[in-house]
Amino acid sequence: xxxxxxxxxxxxxxxxxxxxxxxxxxxxxxxxxxxxxxxxxxxxxxxxxxxxxxxxxxxxxxxxxxxxxxxxxxxxxxxxxxxxxxxxxxxxxxxxxxxxxxxxxxxxxxxxxxxxxxxxxxxxxxxxxxxxxxxxxxxxxxxxxxxxxxxxxxxxxxxxxxxxxxxxxxxxxxxxxxxxxxxxxxxxxxxxxxxxxxxxxxxxxxxxxxxxxxxxxxxxxxxxxxxxxxxxxxxxxxxxxxxxxxxxxxxxxxxxxxxxxxxxxxxxxxxxxxxxxxxxxxxxxxxxxxxxxxxxxxxxxxxxxxxxxxxxxxxxxxxxxxxxxxxxxxxxxxxxxxxxxxxxxxxxxxxxxxxxxxxxxxxxxxxxxxxxxxxxxxxxxxxxxxxxxxxxxxxxxxxxxxxxxxxxxxxxxxxxxxxxxxxxxxxxxxxxxxxxxxxxxxxxxxxxxxxxxxxx
Amino acid sequence: xxxxxxxxxxxxxxxxxxxxxxxxxxxxxxxxxxxxxxxxxxxxxxxxxxxxxxxxxxxxxxxxxxxxxxxxxxxxxxxxxxxxxxxxxxxxxxxxxxxxxxxxxxxxxxxxxxxxxxxxxxxxxxxxxxxxxxxxxxxxxxxxxxxxxxxxxxxxxxxxxxxxxxxxxxxxxxxxxxxxxxxxxxxxxxxxxxxxxxxx
Numbered sequence: 021x022x023x024x025x026x027x028x029x030x031x032x033x034x035x036x037x038x039x040x041x042x043x044x045x046x047x048x049x050x051x052x053x054x055x056x057x058x059x060x061x062x063x064x065x066x067x068x069x070x071x072x073x074x075x076x077x078x079x080x081x082x083x084x085x086x087x088x089x090x091x092x093x094x095x096x097x098x099x100x101x102x103x104x105x106x107x108x109x110x111x112x113x114x115x116x117x118x119x120x121x122x123x124x125x126x127x128x129x130x131x132x133x134x135x136x137x138x139x140x141x142x143x144x145x146x147x148x149x150x151x152x153x154x155x156x157x158x159x160x161x162x163x164x165x166x167x168x169x170x171x172x173x174x175x176x177x178x179x180x181x182x183x184x185x186x187x188x189x190x191x192x193x194x195x196x197x198x199x200x201x202x203x204x205x206x207x208x209x210x211x212x213x214x215x216x217x218x219x220x221x222x223x224x225x226x227x228x229x230x231x232x233x234x235x236x237x238x239x240x241x242x243x244x245x246x247x248x249x250x251x252x253x254x255x256x257x258x259x260x261x262x263x264x265x266x267x268x269x270x271x272x273x274x275x276x277x278x279x280x281x282x283x284x285x286x287x288x289x290x291x292x293x294x295x296x297x298x299x300x301x302x303x304x305x306x307x308x309x310x311x312x313x314x315x316x317x318x319x320x321x322x323x324x325x326x327x328x329x330x331x332x333x334x335x336x337x338x339x340x341x342x343x344x345x346x347x348x349x350x351x352x353x354x355x356x357x358x359x360x361x362x363x364x365x366x367x368x369x370x371x372x373x374x375x376x377x378x379x380x381x382x383x384x385x386x387x388x389x390x391x392x393x394x395x396x397x398x399x400x401x402x403x404x405x406x407x408x409x410x411x412x413x414x415x416x417x418x419x420x421x422x423x424x425x426x427x428x429x430x431x432x433x434x435x436x437x438x439x440x441x442x443x444x445x446x447x448x449x450x451x452x453x454x455x456x457x458x459x460x461x462x463x464x465x466x467x468x469x470x471x472x473x474x475x476x
Numbered sequence: 477x478x479x480x481x482x483x484x485x486x487x488x489x490x491x492x493x494x495x496x497x498x499x500x501x502x503x504x505x506x507x508x509x510x511x512x513x514x515x516x517x518x519x520x521x522x523x524x525x526x527x528x529x530x531x532x533x534x535x536x537x538x539x540x541x542x543x544x545x546x547x548x549x550x551x552x553x554x555x556x557x558x559x560x561x562x563x564x565x566x567x568x569x570x571x572x573x574x575x576x577x578x579x580x581x582x583x584x585x586x587x588x589x590x591x592x593x594x595x596x597x598x599x600x601x602x603x604x605x606x607x608x609x610x611x612x613x614x615x616x617x618x619x620x621x622x623x624x625x626x627x628x629x630x631x632x633x634x635x636x637x638x639x640x641x642x643x644x645x646x647x648x649x650x651x652x653x654x655x656x657x658x659x660x661x662x663x664x665x666x667x668x669x670x671x672x673x674x675x676x
Contacts, residue, residue, distance in 0.1 A: 030626035039534040408648030
């Protein structure tokens with residue numbers, strides 16, 4: 021039992037009952053083998069077909085005025101978060117900043133990305149500011165600005181992996197990570213880093229490849245059937261965006277951070293962690309750290325080890341797939357199948373944070389009216405409350421299990437499509453899939469197990 | 477990243493030690509092409525039937541009844557205190573299995589929590605109740621405190637000789653923490669108890 025868990029959570033889920041756990045685990049196996057038997061024999065997702073939305077709607081949605089309005093909204097919200105964090109009351113639940121960052125930005129943008137495509141790119145405040153600065157500088161210089169540096173391939177997705185890890189540390193490890201002031205300072209520091217990255221490598225390059233949240237939400241938006249090309253919003257087959265993902269250095273670690281941090285958040289409430297955390301913390305305390313730092317260090321250790329375990333388990337699958345032959349290296353295989361982890365990462369987040377979004381998300385109604393917690397009532401909603409009865413425990417369980425099973429199916433569909441595109445011989449494609457299937461069954465079983473753990 | 481590591485190019489690169497040329501035919505025995513459309517549909521249908529059957533069998537029956545009962549009697553008024561000998565945990569007071577004549581939800585005996593020196597005597601415990609129960613919790617403390625039940629958002633201020641009494645209907649399911657704000661301000665573990673509301 022620790023008191024580190026973020027202060028935004030007023031209610032936690034009941035663990036899924038044993039019978040549902042057993043049923044879901046069995047279903048995962050049934051679904052896997054049925055899918056192997058019936059899935060298509062020729063790759064379908066590798067060639068991306070895309071067509072604009074009908075009647076010029078795609079052109080309107082992608083137009084510059086819409087882009088400017090969305091960007092302005094993004095910049096305004098970033099400003100509100102920083103201002104509320106610095107000037108508002110420091111109770112996490114009474115200040116706009118923590119709920120907006122941890123629930124609306126971090127959680128609500130996720131289903132939005134999966135349904136409607138890369139929404140965050142439109143509202144990204146750093147991109148908007150970067151583009152305006154670039155435009156103004158271009159006017160002022162009356163000539164060509166010096167060309168940005170070429171983005172080093174070695175960097176790949178490593179900056180994004182580091183950024184998402186830092187966010188997870190803020191959310192799950194730092195004991196004051198939900199303090200509004202700290203969040204405002206973190207937002208400012210991250211903005212500064214992003215501006216440096218954009219200045220070095222160019223606004224669009226850094227946004228597409230280095231900026232952690234852009235990369236994160238873009239990965240999920242690749243599940244969506246909606247994609248913007250050349251300022252036109254159009255449709256593509258769902259999941260096709262993931263098949264078109266070009267993995268590079270750091271892509272596998274990024275996915276490991278994404279899945280590992282949710283795993284740790286789930287496990288850190290379960291007896292498996294609450295049983296050993298005090299021992300680890302008291303060890304650090306014996307070394308001479310303060311009780312608070314000891315606990316934080318223990319959590320940092322737990323988070324890091326969880327991410328490494330997730331990474332190691334996936335790499336084990338890649339090693340196995342290598343053993344079937346075909347001439348591909350382990351790293352090559354790990355990168356070739358990493359896109360299939362994205363739906364699994366989505367299932368983890370969706371199942372774990374489903375009720376946090378549904379319940380805590382409601383509090384944005386009164387926080388918007390009273391962002392600083394000083395008693396103001398801008399929109400007349402300051403007295404609204406969270407209704408904890410909108411969804412019951414049974415319905416929650418079914419949704420959670422549904423997310424996990426659907427994520428599993430999407431993942432193995434992607435892996436199947438990639439395998440038949442990669443291997444020239446069907447036998448090898450099938451055998452390599454057994455390994456990837458084992459990895460996915462492992463991840464999915466872990467997700468179900470986490471849901472079945474009694475919170476401590 | 478080298479071009480070779482790009483998955484969509486892998487197929488065109490020569491594959492080591494595999495002499496036979498790729499052909500669609502070599503896939504046939506392994507994949508769906510070997511099955512007819514009807515066979516595939518039949519397989520999916522069979523899987524769905526298995527899934528549904530397994531779900532119906534695995535799901536405990538009283539769950540459904542409980543749901544119906546809750547649905548048919550949405551607004552039960554709180555009843556007077558009954559002198560039933562229920563334990564602190566509400567689990568013992570599970571309603572009978574028959575779904576004719578649903579009994580009114582029992583009012584549980586009050587759960588007593590004692591705080592001494594800013595800590596819960598015996599450690600923080602789970603208070604397990606069923607949705608719809610009327611829950612009563614009495615917190616006694618040897619020092620003035622502010623006890624807050626999250627979610628239900630009830631705050632009471634116990635003082636020496638003045639226990640804090642919580643009484644509420646457990647409508648929302650889930651686990652809700654009860655915290656001491658005095659302990660939280662002192663940097664101690666603020667957890668007083670957890671109210672675990674199970675579905676009826």
